[in-house]
Amino acid sequence: VTAFLHSSVGQQLIQTGRVVGTEILDTGQAQALLETVQCQALPVSLEASLVLQHERIPFSSFPYEWPPEMLQAAGMLTLALAQTLLPADIGLKDATPYNVLFQGPQPVFVDLLSFERRAPSDPTWLPYAQFVRTFLLPLLAHQHFGVPLHQSLLTRRDGLEPEEMYRWLTPWQKVRPPFLTLVSMPTWLAARHNPGDTTLYRQKSLQNSEKARFIVAALLGRLRRALTALTPQRGQRSVWSDYMASQQHYTPEQFNAKESFVAHVLQDFSPKHVLDVGCNTGYFSVLAAQSGASVIAIDADPVVVGQVWHHAYAEGLDIQPLVVNLTRPTPGVGWCNQECASFLDRARGRFDAVFMLAIMHHMLVTEGIPLSHIIALAADLTCDVLVMEFVEPHDPMFQRLTRGRDALYRDLTPALFESACCQYFDIVRAQPLQGMGRHMYLLRKRKV
């Protein structure tokens, strides 16, 4: 760690924001920090040889909540660091997406303990297998077999094993790239290797350091090409990807009224942290980010979330899009379900504005969540403002979801919605979207 922090290349990586901002604390500063309430529970003593303070990443997310585009960006960052640090003889102990967090759409490497001095004569990149398991194989499974990333990564800390994917392959796939080198060869070689023989893991050393560096650089280049080949296709389509483009259910006037309602809220309250639930292609997330808010945009569809990430990354907007379905939010994961906090534990009370635009009827009908529970969760998530688009049961989009079960929702009226809200919120503004069964609401959480 110290070798990295004291190197000029390390400082440059920190200054450019690719590695998390880090400060070495002197004894006085360390003592002051350790006396704070947050640090009292930490198993750190003043005898610690090094105390570091990091820049805070506002909202942490985990690889199983990322669209493929974000996993690829995290992988590219990992390889870029390994390549940049190679001439300085600094290496990475591990290469896992858990070493990366996102600040807006930008990946930031946060695991400083991963940096270590590497022997210049070592021709191997030890985290190679882990990089393949946690970045390449989940992306490969997604690209070729349509396996969503959360399926590969939620219950597997260390990604997909080549042996596991090998079983999915046809004989022809087994002998053609990229499966041959990433899946089949490692599987065949592992099956032939004597598990009792641990000499394989001993550090290798070449007499010629220049040759060793050339080999590692070439290997990292190969991994970069493999990762580039797994770039998710732009312009992919899903059930929801054309929702904003088609907009068949809004007239231009109705959509303008909705947009202006949201714009006024942003202008009046200037929220710093916004959660956009069911963000779709991120139209309103962009509006919020342009007004100066830091936005977490969630949607269950990885295709639209990937599009939002591309847009935010290209335009430098402070939006972190995540694949999260609020009705089945990410659970706590890992040892005792506490290693990675659940989405709700990370999100509760974090936002001064929550947008739930035309999402409530999906939660009510498709997921069967009672209205009062939806409002209670919204009150849990926001500290101040809730912007809600209420859709009446006679709206064509609502009816598409009910599929003839209209009778179940006949009592769902704006009056019922308002009375459900009143338990937690004051209604500041309500505006019907003329000519359709939709209403915009600005609600403020009642201070207890």
Place this chain on the structure above:
Amino acid sequence: MVQLWLSCLLMFLVLAPDAHAYIDPGSGALLWQMAVAGFMGVLFYFRRFFKRSRARKENVLNGKKSQES
């Protein structure tokens, strides 16, 4: 050559023993990495050889040019 390569692969595939017991994760990838490293090592010497011969050629050409001028 391609046929020979494909036949070797096929033989390897057919003769690969089934692993019924514990497989240490990463050993296959590490072995494959070492095989690739061996190939890269050979490439390193080729590259160095070509670099040196090109440098020698350029030196000879530069020498000739300076003699002419």
